[in-house]
Amino acid sequence: MRTICIVTATRAEYGLLRPVVQKISKSDMLALQLVVTGAHLCPRLGETVQEIERDGFPIAARLPIFTEDAGEPVAKTIARTLTVFDDYFAAHRPDAVLLLGDRFEIFAVAAAAAARHIPIAHISGGDVTLGAADEYYRHCISKMAAVHFPSCADSAARLVRMGEAPGTVFCVGGLGDENIRTMPKMTRRELCDSTGFPLMQPFALVTYHPETAPDAGSPAAQVQALCAAMAAVDGVFWLITGSNADAGGEVCTRMMQAFAAAHPDRAGFVQSLGLRRYLSAMEYAALVAGNSSSGVVETPTFRVPTVNIGRRQAGRTVCANVLCCDADRAAIEAALRKALSKAFAPVAASARSPYNGGNTSEKICTVLQNFDFARPKIFYDGPVPEFDPQRSVLV
CATH class of the missing domain: 3.40.50.2000 (Glycogen Phosphorylase B;)
Structure with a gap:
């Protein structure tokens, strides 16, 4: 073995x-x-x-x-x-x-x-x-x-x-696409009971990590802009998860916790939902917002309206359900409102994931x-073949 x-x-x-x-x-x-x-x-x-x-x-x-x-x-x-x-x-x-x-x-x-x-x-x-x-x-x-x-x-x-x-x-x-298609999800009521938040109403799933490019702006300023935009958009409950371990992540998490504490009727914070709760939340969400890779890579399978903020995911394939915006208050608020609009719903529903x-x-x-792990690694200079994720793996 x-x-x-x-x-x-x-x-x-x-x-x-x-x-x-x-x-x-x-x-x-x-x-x-x-x-x-x-x-x-x-x-x-x-x-x-x-x-x-x-x-x-x-x-x-x-x-x-x-x-x-x-x-x-x-x-x-x-x-x-x-x-x-x-x-x-x-x-x-x-x-x-x-x-x-x-x-x-x-x-x-x-x-x-x-x-x-x-x-x-x-x-x-x-x-x-x-x-x-x-x-x-x-x-x-x-x-x-x-x-x-x-x-x-x-x-x-x-x-x-x-x-x-x-x-x-x-x-x-x-693998995210496979998880979505194969993992049994919670019912919406189970999700409410598990988180302790009123998620039978329209809710948004929010995860924001610091940008780490050399010319990235202030994570605190970006999260402040996001919080201000969320406060301005009514009619949705904000389900927020904690940031990651990158430099500035601790600041992002504290600011999100403070936002949830200041708006207890409109927002709730969970450090980590875990896989099953996270995918269940994504399935029922009216909106996914932030800059996590899951917002770009996994939401197309659910065809859920998504707002991708800032440059953290710049360069990834973006599907029809994803709106990209700058990390400032006006741009974020406009994107959130558009994503939640009735006009955008059929656009999001037309998304087709390239990851299946x-x-x-x-x-x-x-x-x-x-696989023969003993084969020597070479630098390949030849033509690029066509790839298809649906093809069989032949070794």
């Missing part, structure tokens, strides 16, 4: 990885080595390891990398993560490491694995997010990876243009079982 080490550091990442974790844990060909780190183990960020524990998956290791200092420079966290994971991989060497996305923690894990010559399998490479430092972390991980699982045809083609050989690029579709690859997690597991 091949031992596949899956590393998860955030609630959003684990939600996407969950079907792959589930299939590997039941596989006769693959052995699961699940390593939990980052925000999952941090009390100030919700300690979301509890969700993994509730799912019952065996956790091979819990490796803390964050301190209680929310303002610690990212470079110091990366350095600590490299050291912690180098020690772990030295003692518990897997056959391959499966990583998702583009966060700095995952970049550090990838660097530690690459330094030990452990093959890397990378999910969601080839994406573009011009408003976040994730942009270069993601592409760095791709260049270290032996095999790639992009979520759509555009990303797959971009990986090949970056020099990744077509035989290592498997356009499998999006069918049984994405099964395709990933098939490749992990059969």
